[in-house]
Structure formats: structure tokens, C-alpha cells
Amino acid sequence: MREPSGVEGVKPERGRRLIVANWKMNKTRPEALAFRDAFGRESESLGGVEVAIAPPYPYLSDLASPAGGWSLAGQDCSAEARGAFTGEVSAEMLASCGCRYVIVGHSERRKHFHESGALLSGKLRQARQAGLVPIFCVGETLEERREGLTRELLRRQIEAAENDPADAPLVVAYEPVWAIGTGQNATPKQAEETIAGIRNLLAGRASLRVLYGGSVTAENAASLASREGIAGFLVGGASLDSPGFARICRSCP
Numbered sequence: 521m522r523e524p525s526g527v528e529g530v531k532p533e534r535g536r537r538l539i540v541a542n543w544k545m546n547k548t549r550p551e552a553l554a555f556r557d558a559f560g561r562e563s564e565s566l567g568g569v570e571v572a573i574a575p576p577y578p579y580l581s582d583l584a585s586p587a588g589g590w591s592l593a594g595q596d597c598s599a600e601a602r603g604a605f606t607g608e609v610s611a612e613m614l615a616s617c618g619c620r621y622v623i624v625g626h627s628e629r630r631k632h633f634h635e636s637g638a639l640l641s642g643k644l645r646q647a648r649q650a651g652l653v654p655i656f657c658v659g660e661t662l663e664e665r666r667e668g669l670t671r672e673l674l675r676r677q678i679e680a681a682e683n684d685p686a687d688a689p690l691v692v693a694y695e696p697v698w699a700i701g702t703g704q705n706a707t708p709k710q711a712e713e714t715i716a717g718i719r720n721l722l723a724g725r726a727s728l729r730v731l732y733g734g735s736v737t738a739e740n741a742a743s744l745a746s747r748e749g750i751a752g753f754l755v756g757g758a759s760l761d762s763p764g765f766a767r768i769c770r771s772c773p
């Protein structure tokens with residue numbers, strides 16, 4: 521596979537790592553409550569990482585951490601503020617349920633729900649108006665990587681954040697589409713190089729954390745976390761199990 525080029529430059533901030541659990545459309549309410557109780561016990565010994573959990577919407581209030589051990593994230597939000605949009609959930613609703621973060625532009629939303637850059641700009645705007653920190657997802661397909669189009673694709677995806685205020689804290693999740701749910705994670709080197717490229721594209725931001733996502737497990741988290749610029753993880757499948765997710769959190773220095 522060809523690596524993106526021209527990735528030297530902008531140094532990442534050093535700070536607490538952010539580990540986000542993206543449950544997608546998984547778990548019943550009793551299962552979600554069981555996770556909360558089990559992870560509540562684990563979270564007392566997670567070390568210095570910041571944790572956020574993005575459960576399905578109906579369990580947001582249930583998943584609030586009793587002891588402040590983690591924050592809440594929405595898995596998505598509407599590009600509209602409110603009104604007659606049956607089935608949609610607004611950024612303001614998420615904020616009023618205690619969310620600090622919202623995932624915007626996940627590749628599954630882009631693929632299955634045909635979300636465009638223009639729509640994602642609207643979602644980012646709504647997130648900011650509600651006081652949420654967006655976790656903006658970007659990533660290339662296997663074909664795009666093979667054809668050497670990764671950098672150009674990421675540049676185009678990041679254009680959706682053009683009007684997002686540069687002084688507001690932004691989280692970007694680099695998730696290669698070919699690594700999501702496939703068990704085939706990007707190598708630490710691929711992740712580091714691509715994330716350096718993303719940081720260059722967003723060089724004007726005052727506060728930027730870039731996470732890696734795509735088949736992160738307790739087994740590969742430490743080697744990924746050791747690479748420069750990887751400020752944390754967006755974890756799907758491996759976040760559904762409380763002890764396994766806690767192991768991922770603990771493996772981040």
C-alpha cells in the first residue's frame with residue numbers, strides 16, 4: 521500500500537488521551553445498564569485517560585457516569601436545530617442529556633445514509649451552537665489508499681470543517697474505512713503518518729486532538745498509542761465489553 525506523502529510539520533499537543541466508546545446500534549437497555557455498573561467499577565483504576573461513551577440515544581441518560589468517570593457522546597446529530605424532522609436528534613437535545621461530545625461524519629453514516637460534506641458542515645455548526653465538541657470522522661477506503669488518493673480524499677473531507685471556528689477545540693477521528701470492524705487495523709506507522717498529514721491540513725486550529733479508529737483492541741492499543749500524534753482512540757466492537765474496553769484505556773500511557 522502506498523503511504524500519503526508530505527506529512528512532516530505541525531507538532532501534536534501532549535495531553536490526556538481521549539478514548540471514545542462507539543457502541544453503534546448494539547446492546548439492549550439491560551445490557552447497557554450492566555455495562556455502566558461494571559465499567560463504573562473499572563473506571564476507578566483507568567489511570568490518566570479521558571473516557572467518553574457514545575451509547576444509542578435511548579440510553580444516554582442511563583449511561584451518565586455516577587462518579588464522573590467518563591463523559592457522554594452522541595453518535596450523530598441533526599444538521600437542523602429543531603422542528604418537523606421525524607426520527608432526528610438535535611445537538612441541543614444531546615447537550616441537554618449531558619453530552620460533551622458528538623460524533624459527526626462516521627463512515628457508516630457517510631456510506632449507509634449518504635451524508636455529504638455540506639450536510640456534515642451543518643451538523644458541525646449545530647454541534648457548536650449547542651456547546652458540544654465534535655468528534656469529526658475522516659478516512660479513506662482501501663481503493664483510495666491503493667491508488668494513492670488518501671491525502672486528497674482527507675483534504676476534501678476536512679473541507680466540511682472549513683467554517684468551524686478555529687479557536688474551538690476540535691477532535692478528529694482518523695478511521696480508515698478498510699479497518700473499521702474488519703479486524704485489520706492500520707499499522708502504527710500508517711496511522712502516525714496519516715495523522716501527521718491530517719494535522720498539517722488543520723494547522724490553523726488552536727486545539728486539535730486526532731484519534732485513531734478501526735479495529736482497535738486491547739492487544740494493539742499500546743503500540744498504536746506509542747506513536748506520535750495519536751491522541752487517543754475511537755473504539756467500536758472492542759468497546760462493548762467492559763473489561764476489554766478498560767484494558768484499552770489502561771494500555772494508553
Ligand code: PGA
Nearest residue numbers: 700701734735755756757
Ligand atoms: P471498530 O469500529 O473498532 O469496530 O473497527 C470503530 C468505529 O467505527 O468507530
